[in-house]
Amino acid sequence: MHQIQASTMKWRYLQQSLFFALIRGAALIITLALGGIILYIIIHGISAISWDFITKPPTHSMTQGGIMPAILGTIYLTVGAISIGLPLGVASAIYLTEYARQGRVIRLIRVGINCLAGVPSVVFGLFGLAFFVIIFKFGSSILAGSLTLGFLILPTIIGASEEALKSVPKTFREASLALGVSKWQTIFRIVLPNALPGILTGSILGIGRAAGETAPIMFTAAAFFTSKLPGSVFDEVMALPYHIYVLATAGTNIEETRPIQYGTVLVLVALVLGINMIAIIIRAYMRRNKRW
Amino acid sequence: MNRKTKEIFIKYIFFLFALVAIIVLAMIVFSLFREGMPIFKQVSVKDFLFGMEWYPTFDPPYFGIFPLIVGSFIVTIFATLIAVPLGVLAAIYISEIAPRSIKEVLKSVIELLAGLPSVVLGFFGMVVIAPVLQNVFDLPTGLNIVNASMILALMAIPTISSISEDALYAVPQEFKEASYALGATKFETIAKVIFPAALSGVTTAVMLGMARAIGETMVVLMVAGGAAAIPESIFDSVRPMPASIAAEMGETPYRSLHYHALFATGMVLFFLTLTFNLIADYVSNKFKQTGSATL
Numbered sequence: 219m220h221q222i223q224a225s226t227m228k229w230r231y232l233q234q235s236l237f238f239a240l241i242r243g244a245a246l247i248i249t250l251a252l253g254g255i256i257l258y259i260i261i262h263g264i265s266a267i268s269w270d271f272i273t274k275p276p277t278h279s280m281t282q283g284g285i286m287p288a289i290l291g292t293i294y295l296t297v298g299a300i301s302i303g304l305p306l307g308v309a310s311a312i313y314l315t316e317y318a319r320q321g322r323v324i325r326l327i328r329v330g331i332n333c334l335a336g337v338p339s340v341v342f343g344l345f346g347l348a349f350f351v352i353i354f355k356f357g358s359s360i361l362a363g364s365l366t367l368g369f370l371i372l373p374t375i376i377g378a379s380e381e382a383l384k385s386v387p388k389t390f391r392e393a394s395l396a397l398g399v400s401k402w403q404t405i406f407r408i409v410l411p412n413a414l415p416g417i418l419t420g421s422i423l424g425i426g427r428a429a430g431e432t433a434p435i436m437f438t439a440a441a442f443f444t445s446k447l448p449g450s451v452f453d454e455v456m457a458l459p460y461h462i463y464v465l466a467t468a469g470t471n472i473e474e475t476r477p478i479q480y481g482t483v484l485v486l487v488a489l490v491l492g493i494n495m496i497a498i499i500i501r502a503y504m505r506r507n508k509r510w
Numbered sequence: 511m512n513r514k515t516k517e518i519f520i521k522y523i524f525f526l527f528a529l530v531a532i533i534v535l536a537m538i539v540f541s542l543f544r545e546g547m548p549i550f551k552q553v554s555v556k557d558f559l560f561g562m563e564w565y566p567t568f569d570p571p572y573f574g575i576f577p578l579i580v581g582s583f584i585v586t587i588f589a590t591l592i593a594v595p596l597g598v599l600a601a602i603y604i605s606e607i608a609p610r611s612i613k614e615v616l617k618s619v620i621e622l623l624a625g626l627p628s629v630v631l632g633f634f635g636m637v638v639i640a641p642v643l644q645n646v647f648d649l650p651t652g653l654n655i656v657n658a659s660m661i662l663a664l665m666a667i668p669t670i671s672s673i674s675e676d677a678l679y680a681v682p683q684e685f686k687e688a689s690y691a692l693g694a695t696k697f698e699t700i701a702k703v704i705f706p707a708a709l710s711g712v713t714t715a716v717m718l719g720m721a722r723a724i725g726e727t728m729v730v731l732m733v734a735g736g737a738a739a740i741p742e743s744i745f746d747s748v749r750p751m752p753a754s755i756a757a758e759m760g761e762t763p764y765r766s767l768h769y770h771a772l773f774a775t776g777m778v779l780f781f782l783t784l785t786f787n788l789i790a791d792y793v794s795n796k797f798k799q800t801g802s803a804t805l
Contacts, residue, residue, distance in 0.1 A: 230695050230697075230698070231695065233695075233697055234695050234696060234697035234698075237697045237700075237701075238607060238697070240599065241599045241600075241602055241603045241607060242603065243599075244595065244596045244599035244600050244603065245599070245600050245603045245604075245608075245616055247596060248596060248600055248616075248619060248620065248623065248667060248671075249615075249616065249619050251623075251664060252619050252622060252623045252626075253619075255626070255630075255631070255634050258634070258638065259630070259634070306527060306530050309524055309527035309528075309530075310527045310528045310530050310531065312524055312527075313521075313524035313525055313527060313528035314528055316524075317521050317524055317525070318528070326532065327528055327529065327531065327532060329788070329791055330531040330532040330535050331531040332787055332790075332791055333535060333784055333787050333788070333791075334531045334534060334535050335787075336718070336721045336722075336725070336783050336784070336786065336787035337535075337538060337725070337780065337783065338724075338725025338726070338727065338752055338779055338780070338783055339628075339725065339726075339727050339752075340725070340727040340752040340755050340756050340776070340779070341538065341542070341725070341776050341779060341780050341783075342538075343727075343755075343756070343759075344541070344542060344545070344755065344759075344772075344773055344776040345537065345538045345541050345542070347759070348541035348542070348544060348545045348773070349537060349541045352764075353541075369534045372530065372531060372534065373531065376531065400513060400516075400517060401517055401520075402516075402517060402520045423625075426625050427625075429627075430625070430626075430627025430628070430629070430630070431627070431628075432627070432628065432629045432727070432728045433628075433727040433728060433752070433756055436756060436759070436760065437759050437760065459627055459629040459728075460629075462629050462630070462633055463629055463632075463728065463731075463732070466633055466636060466637070466732065467636075467732065476637070479633070479637075483630055483633055486627060486629075486630060487626070487627070487630055490625055490626070490627055491622055491625055491626070493625075494621065494622060494625040495622075498618055498621060502614075
């Protein structure tokens, strides 16, 4: 009797060890995949990076020279996207956390936000093309691309802002209201300032997303090549993600321009992951130094 | 304006902002229909969805997107088969087993993976994975279903893992304690108590991961190979819907039949992902974990 139990126990723990090994294996595979990709890009891209690469425009039909116009274009598009997505997203989150009561309308809005988050990026591109480029007659431009990207990052910003607003303790609001302060003053003076770091983290993640997207700007903003820098928001721009796609698939000398491709990929990865890292660090810092 | 009317006024202004997601969704549907519907004056819905030939630039052109739909589903299914075990196991590791320090590292890894631009992953698949596949399996091209599925899986893992982790984390502590008290091992507790309790959340995670994979554009554009035909082996090239739209939209004349056909393909893609999202939403609400009482 005792012996049978001992062997079952043994089997049960063996089972457990095997399962844990499997789980650790899965975690390891994911980590190695990310590490491998990043390491590979750094190793192959680092030799292309120089001051000239970052500050000079491409030359010789994009087989030589730098990527400055693409970096600048990505910055324009990202700034445009966040200045559209942030105010809309934060205002939307304020209603959902501060005013809304459970009900059908709120349920519908939440489903809408989830569905918007799931819209494929290429469909955003079609939407931007039909709506901003054609109906609003903005043409392929910074404005059309920024609007498209701004709506694309809206669910990210709403989600992060809601989290941040919810994390402000109820007692803060109650204390303010008890002093006779009106509701919207409470929101603006008490709730928003306390939620600001969280909202910032969310918008930084939105920036990272906007900077890396390709499909939404393909038909709405991105130029294959422009020799001049944009003069207004109605001009096309080059952008880093689209530049990578063009060089890797449509260039005249795909093999010959590999170093430039790796270099551009490295710049984009450094930019996007750098932005994400900042968000992660700010958040970790905030969690540690929470005052309430 | 007295204080009360002002408060109400402000409330309604914020309400309008809250509607923005719905409004954008409506704008998307409107633009897809406006530019997509004209194709159905020329091609019947049945011929469009189930036609086997996609030759949009031939004379006469053929607009049958069935091979594109098949392409989308195949890469999505294979990507899901790879991503679900990895993503769910990683979630179990993070929420149940990992020591605190490793947990933080792994969470950051998954977040950074989610942050990698799709064009970068597509590029990696093109220049690194494709040549390896080509040499190892002696293929005419390494841009195929296997390659696209592997890269898509990497993109779906963060979605699956982070949402599953939330679901596992939400399982009440008493459940675990009760299980341990009965003498169950940690593995038995995870497999027979925690995981079943979190199943609806994990299902939601899988649905959202699939939605992510089927809508992903740059990866399938760069590594799926682009052949608009029903594949016969996993080493064949395919042309999923997003790839077709992204590759052809730039070259097609404004308001040509081809242009309308691409928007109509966008409609199909949109409603597919919408379905996945609505199922995910339904599952997560219907089987919501509201504490120990419901289980």
